[in-house]
Amino acid sequence: MKLRSNENKPDLFKEEIIDPRQIVKDDEVFIRMTLAERLQHVTLITCFLLLVFTGLPLLFDPTVWLQRMFFFEGSFNLRGIIHRTAGVGLILLSFFHIGYMTFTRRGRANLVALMPKLEDITDAFESFNHNLGLTSWLHRKGTFKAFFQEHPYWLFHESPKYGRYNFIEKFEYLALLWGTFVMILTGFFLWANNLSFRIFPLWIFDIFRIIHSYEAVLAFLSIIIWHLYNVHLNPEVFPMSRVWIDGKITGHELRTLHPLEYEELVKKRLQEGRFS
Secondary structure, eight states, rough: OOOOOTSSSSSGGGGGGGGGGTTTTTOOEEEOOHHHHHHHHHHHHHHHHHHHHGGGGGOOHHHHHHHHTTTTTTHHHHHHHHHHHHHHHHHHHHHHHHHHHHHHHHHHHHHHHHHHHHHHHHHHHHHHHHHHHEEEEEEHHHHTTHHHHHHHGOOSOOOOOOOOSSHHHHHHHHHHHHHHHHHHHHHHHHHHHHHHHHHOOHHHHHHHHHHHHHHHHHHHHIIIIIIIIIISSSTTTTTOHHHHHEEEEEEEHHHHHHHHHHHHHHHHHHTTTTOO
């Protein structure tokens, strides 16, 4: 990427083409997640894992491994206590997160950036076709050669450029909000079963149990299959992104993983005259 300098800048930059890496160094460090955001993330991980390991066993028959898990007297009751405690932790975290995203400037900025846009649909479409590589393969074979020469967009040679959050991160965030709401709502009525039986017929209580159980399975699978790959096992960040630990991202990572955000930062520094 090359950027032309702003005409209001010194003469040195009026005619020359500037390498953005002179403006935002590859080894420059930026805060991607603040301490408050990292603590929320760690709390979410802790509550999620406790809820999964103490809740999923209820879906299965008492096989050998389950008997080993609950091997001492009172262990199953302890499981219930841990599960409910983690559930309360998730509820408190949800209220804190709502407050953070509503009443802090950074939270509001993140919320706006996380909201889906029309570009996310096209990004998903382009990313899928770029990874599939079908049109590029057809082009190499000489199929529809004239069409692809006239419309090179459909070759999808490059993956789309993303800003602060890509469509996967936005989808995961919205799925987290929805899933948390569903789990808290159904979990409350399963916990307060006496209240549930007074308000709802038995079949409604059974629906709550089914939804709660299979939403938990869906959340577990989405984390270990999708989230872990995109955030940690993806070749671009393998073996692990450390953002969730130290909250930092380098200029190189910003340039390669979030190019639109990187370009905005370069333009801002050019306008402010911050270059070396």
